[in-house]
Amino acid sequence: MAAISEQIVEADVDLKKGGSSMEIPEPMKSVGGKRAEDSIPVIEIRGEGKPMTAAQIRALEEESAGKPLDIKVKHTWRPGKCPRAAKRKDFVTFQYKAFTEDGKKYDQTYGRGPIRMQLGVGLTMPGLDKGLRGMCDTELRKITIPYRLSRKKKSKVWKYILSDEHWLVFDIEMLTVEPWSVELQFNFMDLNNDTFLTSNELAKFAEKMRKEFGRTWPNEDIDNVVAGKYFVKYFDANGDGKIDMTEYKAVMQRDMATMSSTPKSRKPQGRMRDPGVGWILDFNNDGIVTLEEMDSAAEVFEGAPAIKPLLKDEL
Numbered sequence: 001m002a003a004i005s006e007q008i009v010e011a012d013v014d015l016k017k018g019g020s021s022m023e024i025p026e027p028m029k030s031v032g033g034k035r036a037e038d039s040i041p042v043i044e045i046r047g048e049g050k051p052m053t054a055a056q057i058r059a060l061e062e063e064s065a066g067k068p069l070d071i072k073v074k075h076t077w078r079p080g081k082c083p084r085a086a087k088r089k090d091f092v093t094f095q096y097k098a099f100t101e102d103g104k105k106y107d108q109t110y111g112r113g114p115i116r117m118q119l120g121v122g123l124t125m126p127g128l129d130k131g132l133r134g135m136c137d138t139e140l141r142k143i144t145i146p147y148r149l150s151r152k153k154k155s156k157v158w159k160y161i162l163s164d165e166h167w168l169v170f171d172i173e174m175l176t177v178e179p180w181s182v183e184l185q186f187n188f189m190d191l192n193n194d195t196f197l198t199s200n201e202l203a204k205f206a207e208k209m210r211k212e213f214g215r216t217w218p219n220e221d222i223d224n225v226v227a228g229k230y231f232v233k234y235f236d237a238n239g240d241g242k243i244d245m246t247e248y249k250a251v252m253q254r255d256m257a258t259m260s261s262t263p264k265s266r267k268p269q270g271r272m273r274d275p276g277v278g279w280i281l282d283f284n285n286d287g288i289v290t291l292e293e294m295d296s297a298a299e300v301f302e303g304a305p306a307i308k309p310l311l312k313d314e315l
């Protein structure tokens with residue numbers, strides 16, 4: 001018995017050496033009235049000399065916490081005035097320094113330029129998407145993300161982020177938060193900045209989101225080119241094969257009005273409607289993309305939209 005206690009103490013010290021990010025989560029300290037040491041199975045098994053895989057250690061961490069591990073946010077510094085706390089769909093521009101769980105810096109955007117991306121639309125790992133919410137211009141945060149919320153497809157912007165750390169640690173410096181608007185959304189997709197969206201450009205936009213941010217369609221049968229063409233049909237009221245800001249605004253406003261007329265209590269299960277190219281996945285305009293909508297998308301995109309875009313003289 002004495003031997004086991006010693007092992008526990010020793011390993012406990014090791015854990016603490018791991019730096020602040022490896023602090024034992026609160027629920028672990030007392031689960032169901034047990035003493036703290038009872039709920040550190042990782043250590044005891046290590047003590048028996050059996051090497052564990054990273055995945056096994058993670059599973060035990062979650063089990064010890066009694067619930068799935070969540071991100072930890074340290075509010076390092078906050079400005080006195082906050083004109084806009086970042087919300088889903090907003091465009092955020094920020095710098096980061098990235099650290100391993102034992103505090104070693106392995107990457108930073110300083111020197112290569114900040115990241116500008118849209119929040120809450122699958123452009124980064126879930127933990128960072130969550131941790132950036134509520135940030136203001138110039139605010140500083142330390143965001144610590146457990147493995148479960150750090151999964152992301154490999155992409156250009158995130159290519160240096162380690163893939164097998166139990167915890168990822170980011171020091172974030174928020175530069176600017178741009179509140180979402182229909183105009184900003186249009187400009188984000190207008191890659192060549194010529195005030196029109198074409199089907200080619202929309203296909204390119206979808207491809208760019210995949211390459212740069214690892215974001216893909218929820219249904220792998222969806223083809224970017226087919227989706228781009230459908231998107232144009234969805235918005236192009238005057239039939240000239242491209243979308244201008246007036247056409248885009250008219251259809252977006254029509255859809256948003258329909259969405260807000262669906263009571264929250266009657267919204268089905270599914271993903272929040274994407275404000276970008278994924279807008280066209282919500283076929284019944286209730287603001288939620290259900291599994292059925294996702295599954296039928298590839299086929300629907302081959303045809304014409306059920307609702308015709310508004311004509312200019314109807315505005």
Ligand SMILES: [Ca+2]
Binds near residue numbers: 191194195197198201
């Ligand atoms: Ca364009």
Ligand SMILES: [Ca+2]
Binds near residue numbers: 282283284285290293
């Ligand atoms: Ca829907």
